Amino acid sequence: MNTKIKIQLSVMMFLEFFIWGGWFVTLGTYLGNNLNATGAESAMAFSTQSWGAIIAPFIIGLIADRYFNAEKILGILHLAGAVLMYQMYLSTDFDGFYPYVLGYMILYMPTLALVNSISFNQMKNPAKEFSFVRVFGTIGWIVAGLIISYVFLWDSVEGRQEGLLKNTFLMVSIASACLGVFSFMLPKTPPKVGKDEKISISAILGLDALKLLKDRNFLIFFISSILICIPLAFYYQNANPFLSEIGMDNPTGKMTIGQASEVLFMLLLPYFFKKFGFKKTLIAGMLAWTVRYLLFAYGNAGDLAFMLIIGIALHGICYDFFFVSGQIYTDSKAGIKYKSAAQGLITLATYGVGMLIGFKIAGVITDTYKAADGFHAWDNIWTFPAIFAFVVMILFVIFFKNEEVEYKE
Structure with missing residues (x-):
């Protein structure tokens, strides 16, 4: 090139x-x-x-x-x-x-x-x-x-x-x-693809990869991926309004720490994969969601602002360790025949179905804890996704059997 x-x-x-x-x-x-x-x-x-x-x-x-x-x-x-x-x-x-x-x-x-x-x-x-x-x-x-x-x-x-x-x-x-x-x-x-070449709707949506759900481990991972998108939606929908409402200076600029963290942990991902394996890496990603939201729940824009900054900086672990690791795992399970279909299926399940449910729930929870003066009880709002992510992690720990997944750089 x-x-x-x-x-x-x-x-x-x-x-x-x-x-x-x-x-x-x-x-x-x-x-x-x-x-x-x-x-x-x-x-x-x-x-x-x-x-x-x-x-x-x-x-x-x-x-x-x-x-x-x-x-x-x-x-x-x-x-x-x-x-x-x-x-x-x-x-x-x-x-x-x-x-x-x-x-x-x-x-x-x-x-x-x-x-x-x-x-x-x-x-x-x-x-x-x-x-x-x-x-x-x-x-x-x-x-x-x-x-x-x-x-x-x-x-x-x-x-x-x-x-x-x-x-x-x-x-x-x-x-x-x-x-x-x-x-x-x-x-x-x-x-x-040629104009006259037939292509099915199931192939377009990645539904051909549904056969992979017969594998118990992949099924557990698939369900966990959908469920973890529910707390993920809380971050996308509420993080900036939360930081703005509690009085943090330059909230959007400070949130870019999350993207810098994403680059850093992307570089560290091969090490974690080789050192701890796929299951522990994924567990770390899910646990990071719980820790992040607890930091948001109990931090503030004053003397505890460092808790909010740490919560933002955890984005690299939250995203890379779960979603990027998940893409690698999906690729390893799919094989040559279903590689594209499997990635399409995971994308549809997470960014489509999972986050659609997550945004809906986040909206209901946010309205529930909005006071008459327009301010929110953010500690209650952030506690919900923290507990939810922790429960998803526990279920994953119990039902997902450890297996070797090769990380190809």
């Missing part, structure tokens, strides 16, 4: 995740402050990610993989997304906002697979080359958070009072338009 292509792919990844991190992190705070949304309404808005994840395989499998170059589809989706994002910027109430965020996420979620497809198509050795390109996505997410908090101060107390968080949608709309235009300059990535 020559330097020009490497730079192109890196810019593509940077913008792809700058766009996501530039509005999704602060969405909960924006909905509450600017649109006076309830917890249930916030859950509806965040659930659009799950609906996008469920619909995305159809866009990729039925359109992108059969009729058009991936880079052209990527460009069209981001240009259309820029228009919808601008409409979100103009919205003044939740009823007007929701159709645009739903439409946007249906368009955006397929682009996550497209940027990977475009990257892999240019690489002779993806196992070695992809990590360099993908890390620019994490950098893009971090830069978006730092700009919001430290450059424009949109999430400061004054910024929230003035409703400045709406500017995140304008910023992302511009970035999306830039990536849309830039996508047409990316290396050509032709369709993988």
Whole structure:
């Protein structure tokens, strides 16, 4: 892969995740402050990610993989997304906002697979080359958070009072338009499947891999993956509103510590895999969710602010040790025939079904512990996912039998 292509792919990844991190992190705070949304309404808005994840395989499998170059589809989706994002910027109430965020996420979620497809198509050795390109996505997410908090101060107390968080949608709309235009300059990535080649719905959704559920260990892992997404949804939906409400300075910027942690623990993952094995690594990931939420429940923005920072920094263990480890485990169990189908099934189960349930529950719990003055009893809200994650971990410990899983670097 020559330097020009490497730079192109890196810019593509940077913008792809700058766009996501530039509005999704602060969405909960924006909905509450600017649109006076309830917890249930916030859950509806965040659930659009799950609906996008469920619909995305159809866009990729039925359109992108059969009729058009991936880079052209990527460009069209981001240009259309820029228009919808601008409409979100103009919205003044939740009823007007929701159709645009739903439409946007249906368009955006397929682009996550497209940027990977475009990257892999240019690489002779993806196992070695992809990590360099993908890390620019994490950098893009971090830069978006730092700009919001430290450059424009949109999430400061004054910024929230003035409703400045709406500017995140304008910023992302511009970035999306830039990536849309830039996508047409990316290396050509032709369709993988012939127009006349038959492809089943079950293959598109990864349902062919359901045969793997006959394996008791994989079934336990599959169920645990869905269940652990319920506490995960609490973090996505409530972390930024929580930090903002209790008075933490520059909450969005501080949350980028989680992405830096993600990079660090990704590098440490091979060591943990070899040293402790798959089961203990996964258990560490689930236990980290419990510890994180207990830190959130009992920390504050004053003398116990360090507890909140530690909770944010645990993101690398929470995400990498469970979800990345799970992808590796799924790959090892699937075999050549079901590799793609198995990964598609896990994605559908977690980001689709699991988080859809999680956002719904998080919305109900958040509304339950909202006082008349608009403030929340956050200790009660965070205790629920802490206990839930711990119960899932205990069940996994009891029912999952230890087995060797090879980590291929």
